[in-house]
Amino acid sequence: MKSPRRTALIVVIVLLIVGVFGGYFANHQLAKQRHHQRIVATTYAVVQIADKLKLPLVGVPNTANKMPARYKNVTKIGSPMNPSAEKIASVKPTAVYSVTTLKDQFGKSFKQQHIKPYFLNLQSVSDLQHVVTTMGNQYDRKSEARAANQEINQAISKAKQRANHRQKPRVLVLMGLPGAGYMIATNHSYVGNLVELAGGKNVFTSKNQEYIQPSDEAIQKAQPQVILRLEHAMPAMVTEQFNSDFKTQSFWRQTPAVQSKRVYDLREPDFDATANMHAAKALGEVSQWLYPGSQ
Known part of the structure; x- marks a missing residue:
């Protein structure tokens, strides 16, 4: 007759074997599932x-x-x-x-x-990083996700250093619409988020809207020191529209941004209406436009 101690030892060994093979099978099935993702x-x-x-x-x-x-x-x-x-x-x-x-x-x-x-949700840089982390976990790409987010974090740190202890420039963000003029991008837009991270002050803010209707009087009153023009769709047409409007509308010539030639065109793929993996480069460009000449 087997001793209780020996019986218990055999049970423990069996459970360990079952656990090892069970874990191997589960990992194999998970790897198989990931391999067949379409x-x-x-x-x-x-x-x-x-x-x-x-x-x-x-x-x-x-x-x-x-x-x-x-x-x-x-x-x-x-x-x-x-x-x-x-x-x-x-x-x-x-x-x-x-x-x-x-x-x-x-x-x-x-x-x-x-x-x-x-x-x-790609409405901001932090939203983008959250998506990258989540998909990295889901598809077993954790190291790739960490590397991608680290590149963005470095760009954020560099932008903060450049803006440190300096007066925030007033920034107007426009999104061009082919054949239909433009909209004003608020702090809730992706480019508005880049402006915030770069240490700028968006002259148009909103509680929940990404874009608002333009007002010539409001723009003139805001006195933007920097103007960013997002040419998201059909850039050639939108650039021509912007240039024509800035020449024919006298109020543009009265803004500090135009007078000091601090009007910048934002084009794909570095810039878009939603956050993308060019975010680090885009933030670096916005940072330099807002604080030219600084390291």
Whole structure:
């Protein structure tokens, strides 16, 4: 008859063996699941995040921007503003990513194809970093996520050092609209967030709105010392619109920014309406425009 102590030892050994094999099986299944992820990115900002994290994609948006080499031959699924539910469904995705600002673009056709996109919040640099961390954890790309966020953190620290103990310049941020003039970007916009991180004072703030209607009188009264013009869509047309407006509207010539030639055009891919993986470079540029000549 076996002693209770020996029986207990055998039970412990069996449990350890079961635990080891159970853990191995679970890790194997998780690795298998990650290997078979079929991810679709419907915006260029999401493509950039995926590229930084070295994630495979089975669908990418049509874009004028340069596509990363790893996605050169990946299926195009339409423009970010009007992605094709049929093309997305054809690549049999396990996850489809867009951004919160385009949520209204995904209508009945996606429900009919049984596609439920995930909408990433990229309204600020901190939101971008949160998304990078979350996706890094989800897809086992933690080291890549840490490296990407560290690059942004270094840019933030450098911008703070440049602005330290200096008077904040008054900044006006405009977003050009092809054929329809422009909107004013508030502190809740992505570029507005870059201005804040760079140590500038956005002359137009809001409690919850990203963009507000322009007012010539309000702009003139704000006396901006720096003007940033975001040329998000159709940049050639928007730049021409801006230049024409700044020449024909006399109030622009009366602003300190125009008088001191501190008007800067923001173009893709470094700048966009939502945060992207060029955030570190974009912040560095805004920082230098706000505080020229400083290290």
